[in-house]
Amino acid sequence: MKTITAYKCKNCGLVMYPHHYRCLNCNGREFKEMSPSSGGKLVTYTVIDQLPWGIDERGRVLGVVQFDNGVKALGLIQSENPRIGMKLKADWGPVRVIGGEKIMGLIFHPTR
């Protein structure tokens, strides 16, 4: 599955996403590219009713997910009853259309 690329500092081990030219912790400049694990848990979320131009919907749920391997990222949450701490599985799919082009990103589903 295609996914985001996260970065692990070769000096101190801090895991970062998105990319930084220097490590947030030790200023190191060498990183090992890594993928997030298959799932994680919901850190926080919001349900948005007033979305920006170009997203013609209501009730979009966005949340921050901490993956089991330490990567943290924002993504679309496909759950009508989100709650902090819930377990989620990551998927990859269209999250927005910009200029007629489908933009792909992280989509999370509750783990059964």
Added chain:
Amino acid sequence: MRSVVVAGAGMIPFERRDDDSLVDMLASAGLNAMDDAGIGDHPVDSVYVGNMASGLFNHQVSVASALVDRLSLMPAAADRVENGPASGGSAIKNGFLAVASGYHDVVLVVGGEKMRAVIGPKATDIVAAMTHPEAEYIYGLTLPAMAGMFTRLYMEKYGVTREHLSMVAIKNQENGLLNPYAHIQMQITMEGILTHPQAHVNSPVVAEPLHLYDCCPVSDGAAAVLLTTEELAAKWKKPPVKIVGVGQATDTHTLHERSDPTDLKAVRIASEKAFSMAGVKPKDIDVAELHDAFTILEIAESEHAGFFKIGEGAKALEEGVTRIGGKLPINPSGGLKARGHPVGATGVAQVVELVWQLRGEAGERQVKKAKKGFSLNFGGFGNNVLAFVLRSDV
């Protein structure tokens, strides 16, 4: 460094201003500050314009150059300063440094934004352009949504409730009724925005748990200050108000990369720097203007700036400490919540309010015996913050 005095302060009412261009608004506010100082034909050395997104909202760039032309201030130096919702604060910092360093003697700082030129969802999209392009923007993340995620964590960690958030909104709307420059001149009640079964009709969800009345309105407006030296200010005879502390700090671009997303580090550090430079403590402050773009921010900033312990801002609010007449009135102007938040104008409008308060010119909303003021301009979602301490007693 030389002392820097705010010799003049001026604004135009924040509202929807269909008949004025952005440059008209900047010029009117700038003239108000120049006339307030009484500088007459004395030359202005430099102009700083705080503006976030004239290119996107109004299809006009180089607005500082346009402003000096409109005000016939040539050959004054002119720069536009862009720092998201802290553009106004950054413009003041630049003006402060120019005077403090001795490079310029008279500096006009104007902040302004004309946001109502576009429809609401477009304005939301333009403001969201400050989020991380690949890690945030593509998902439809908005600033209210970032604030919503922050609020949920803050509620869980510190027991802040929607009632507390509504108390901020009600207090600031009440203050706004006393401010002729405020955009939303309206009394609201707890029943109308929270407790009545149909309250959600008045105050629908924007980004849970934040509702409409937890968010500032989208406004047009401009505000200006004229900065100068002690010597020139003495000639112009306005009651002297000095900028004695300036602090700025940054934090990670994305909210999710903060080790504790409820810790507003940049607010803490910017405030500490401003207080340290001023040589005063939070307990010495008589009046504060905080960046309540969302109700939760007034509570969280009041703690991180050092006025209350972390987690105790809501209690101070409940006890009336932050009302006009309380021990530390916060946002007597009505704040962003009632005055409005034309993004580039806000940091300047906060300092204008402090100048009026410290001179004793704030009319019905005057905080008694105010001599020391503090303002906080919160850029991005707390990733670039400016803090100022002003005094009229030195």
